[in-house]
Amino acid sequence: MNDKARLLKKLRATTVGIDLEYRLATGRMSRRIYLDSTASTLQLGLVRDVISKYMPFYSNTHTSAHFGAKLSGVEFDWAHNTVLSFVHADPETHTAFFVGSGTTGGINRIARTLREKRPQRRVVITSIMEHHSNDLPHRRHFDQVVHVPTQVNGRNLGCIDLARIEQALQEHGDQVNYIAVTGVSNVTGIKNPVYDIAELAHRYHTLILVDAAQMAAHVPIKMSGHENPARDLDMLALSGHKMYAPSSPGVVITRKDLFSGIDPVEVGGGMVDDVHINRYLTTEKFPDREEAGTPNIVGAIALAAVMHALQTLGMDFIDQEESRIIRHAIDMLENMDDIVVYGNTDANADPGKSKRIGALSFNIKGMDHALTAAVLNDYFNISVRNACFCAQPYVREMITDELGEIADHLTNEELEALADLHRGMVRASFGIYNDSADVQALADALQNICDDREFYVRQYEKKPDGDYRHKTFNFDCAPLFSAASEVERWLAS
Numbered sequence: 001m002n003d004k005a006r007l008l009k010k011l012r013a014t015t016v017g018i019d020l021e022y023r024l025a026t027g028r029m030s031r032r033i034y035l036d037s038t039a040s041t042l043q044l045g046l047v048r049d050v051i052s053k054y055m056p057f058y059s060n061t062h063t064s065a066h067f068g069a070k071l072s073g074v075e076f077d078w079a080h081n082t083v084l085s086f087v088h089a090d091p092e093t094h095t096a097f098f099v100g101s102g103t104t105g106g107i108n109r110i111a112r113t114l115r116e117k118r119p120q121r122r123v124v125i126t127s128i129m130e131h132h133s134n135d136l137p138h139r140r141h142f143d144q145v146v147h148v149p150t151q152v153n154g155r156n157l158g159c160i161d162l163a164r165i166e167q168a169l170q171e172h173g174d175q176v177n178y179i180a181v182t183g184v185s186n187v188t189g190i191k192n193p194v195y196d197i198a199e200l201a202h203r204y205h206t207l208i209l210v211d212a213a214q215m216a217a218h219v220p221i222k223m224s225g226h227e228n229p230a231r232d233l234d235m236l237a238l239s240g241h242k243m244y245a246p247s248s249p250g251v252v253i254t255r256k257d258l259f260s261g262i263d264p265v266e267v268g269g270g271m272v273d274d275v276h277i278n279r280y281l282t283t284e285k286f287p288d289r290e291e292a293g294t295p296n297i298v299g300a301i302a303l304a305a306v307m308h309a310l311q312t313l314g315m316d317f318i319d320q321e322e323s324r325i326i327r328h329a330i331d332m333l334e335n336m337d338d339i340v341v342y343g344n345t346d347a348n349a350d351p352g353k354s355k356r357i358g359a360l361s362f363n364i365k366g367m368d369h370a371l372t373a374a375v376l377n378d379y380f381n382i383s384v385r386n387a388c389f390c391a392q393p394y395v396r397e398m399i400t401d402e403l404g405e406i407a408d409h410l411t412n413e414e415l416e417a418l419a420d421l422h423r424g425m426v427r428a429s430f431g432i433y434n435d436s437a438d439v440q441a442l443a444d445a446l447q448n449i450c451d452d453r454e455f456y457v458r459q460y461e462k463k464p465d466g467d468y469r470h471k472t473f474n475f476d477c478a479p480l481f482s483a484a485s486e487v488e489r490w491l492a493s
């Protein structure tokens, strides 16, 4: 086993909760298989250990007089520098700052700032495959948002269509403030050609913002230093909780010049040089001017610790490992007669390579996605997510396409019932702690559900909110964990 394989094994084995067991509807205890990393990843043991060593020194980074504050300041600076290095951003031209709530917080900040910075440019180009967090902030702050479609192969949607981006750029010219695209879809795991899109944006004298929520933990990111500088990225947002560091903040990495020369959209302590009763002077210093208030210091250090570890492991190596796993998963599920896998599974991929990473979405034909997810959890201890994954336009487009193919053979009522049943999907998503045994377990479970469909359907009743309740099995959280009970136990000890 080489050094990288050994390190990956260690990271997997020490992931917090990797051996967690639950009692299932069958009464059997089994190890949980976590396939919901696109929503939030599990915590690396490394993060727990590093943070518990840091905590005795914890202090506010806005203080500088005492030892703990000095140490916290040094570590918080290290966190910023580690983020810049992780995404290969040039510290001369780019800055990284932490924001409250994940990628959502970051993209909202970018949208508000760019609207103020370039008020004459009132159009944003985005795509149909975006998470709502990379769509609604632009709708809120700009006059027009253009949703570019994806490539289509038969009935399968692929990556964002570059020709349609160019068409939108030609149509809207110097009205375009920026192009905002996801690096990787949170529904299908399809990778987008973000550096080609950057080149296109720059050819038309506009900017690119990459939503890296599903990219950062899975593929290398290179914001600066391309042989052709037109391929460099202007702005990027990511979420720490999707990078093995739960409770860490969101991050924005951006060209400094795009955020300078205007008042930051958030003001308060820590971002001013001088305050009088009738005026104040905002600091020119990055990242301070974008970090008003006391930051999430612990979360920032936790995230930087992960980035440091992933860099040591090598993002190319992680990309290769995870591509192999997702390819294996897609191949297995596609070969099952009763399963439909969404998104383009071949046309974009070089032979032998996957251009998808992290996530795949599917349905068992004729079975409600919420029921499939419930059965996977209750009978097989496989944690997945279902419904529309905050990407409703994209999911709706794929579902409608799927129905379109069989619509000819159905009455209107049947078609409506089917459309209703399929208004969502099941998503299996993977992190560095997953391996091919997890893929096999998912495929086996799905085959079992398909084979015994009638049995599983009989065990559940549908709730008004669309979820399914098992008729006899009830999951009780309290014996496993209750914060109040833990507090009481601690107080009594």
Ligand SMILES: Cc1ncc(COP(=O)(O)O)c(C=O)c1O
Binding pocket: 038, 039, 101, 102, 103, 104, 105, 131, 133, 134, 182, 184, 185, 186, 211, 213, 214, 239, 241
């Ligand atoms: C592609 C994408 N963008 C943005 C977000 C929003 O991230 P957060 O909830 O951390 O703000 C998500 C979350 O799933 C996502 O998958």
